């Protein structure tokens with residue numbers, strides 16, 4: 001078993017971000033403890049604490065990377081003003097080869113992640129599935145109705161050619177002077193950074209025009225309210241760095257029509273400036289605290305990649321829906337057609353050790369249930385006796401004989417082993 005599957009306590013608190021991204025602000029706001037545990041350092045573990053990669057997340061990442069390449073190449077072709085090349089572009093874009101190369105890159109990266117089930121990823125993230133999602137996004141958004149019409153209109157404005165500036169990195173000047181950006185231009189993948197408040201962000205595509213700019217974000221997942229927040233934050237960054245107000249902001253989804261959020265005004269970006277400053281100050285206070293707050297709720301904790309390290313999670317009423325509690329174990333009907341996947345903590349003092357796992361008992365007296373646990377080899381420690389508890393993530397329970405249950409595993413299941421200190425529900429210790 002990899003030592004990573006021990007329940008580790010942080011050896012050093014995380015370093016504070018020099019600049020906060022939209023994602024880090026949202027993560028800290030949702031649960032400061034989660035951010036803190038994910039970014040802390042751990043003895044015996046080099047680098048960032050790994051997060052599991054689900055097939056859906058990898059599919060989204062591959063499609064997003066392919067889309068970045070598509071929009072960057074498209075922008076470059078449009079900047080040439082060559083009508084024929086523009087019309088032919090979609091047909092000639094090497095979609096299968098690009099998806100294949102991106103998939104290889106992401107799978108290669110996943111190999112270095114101890115929490116990845118590579119076989120499941122390879123089986124569930126096919127090139128065809130990525131192409132299908134990509135085509136949905138393109139059909140919806142690069143058709144005559146949306147981006148294409150925007151770009152087509154733009155390339156003929158005043159007969160001027162658009163400048164193409166790939167992957168620019170723009171940092172706010174030290175003086176209050178604004179960074180000059182080309183106009184009219186198509187600017188894919190623009191990194192923006194400002195120091196007051198310390199923020200950074202990457203706009204997927206900025207289309208500059210004398211009448212005002214359009215800022216575009218691509219989203220492969222489902223719409224979330226935080227996407228609109230991100231768009232406003234980016235419009236504020238764009239204004240702070242370049243002095244330009246966005247005339248339009250678009251969220252382009254694979255799963256639904258493009259959301260047009262309209263223009264921003266001076267009042268709106270100034271209001272966002274105050275709000276962003278407050279958010280950064282609040283986030284900094286939260287993660288500087290020796291005891292970052294927990295935000296316990298089933299929805300957020302269910303997907304938390306560090307819940308195995310978060311003792312309050314394993315005791316809280318608020319998270320009972322995501323865990324196998326005594327009551328839900330008793331009520332487990334073991335329906336094999338619709339297995340429920342939940343987390344289960346087992347105290348190991350009284351377990352009966354087996355060559356490939358153990359038998360535990362959960363509950364008291366008459367309601368006591370025997371649970372048979374056969375561990376997949378990668379989660380099997382040299383000796384179960386060395387540990388006081390095991391925390392199983394995303395496991396199911398099915399009937400075993402007439403009076404017992406058996407733990408079943410999926411590609412998202414994991415087992416983390418802890419000594420008695422893991423039972424401690426006090427604040428984080430370093």
Ligand code: SF4
Pocket residue numbers: 031033034035037294295296297300301304305306307310313
């Ligand atoms: S399990 Fe819940 S409370 Fe604990 S760190 Fe994760 S999100 Fe926060």
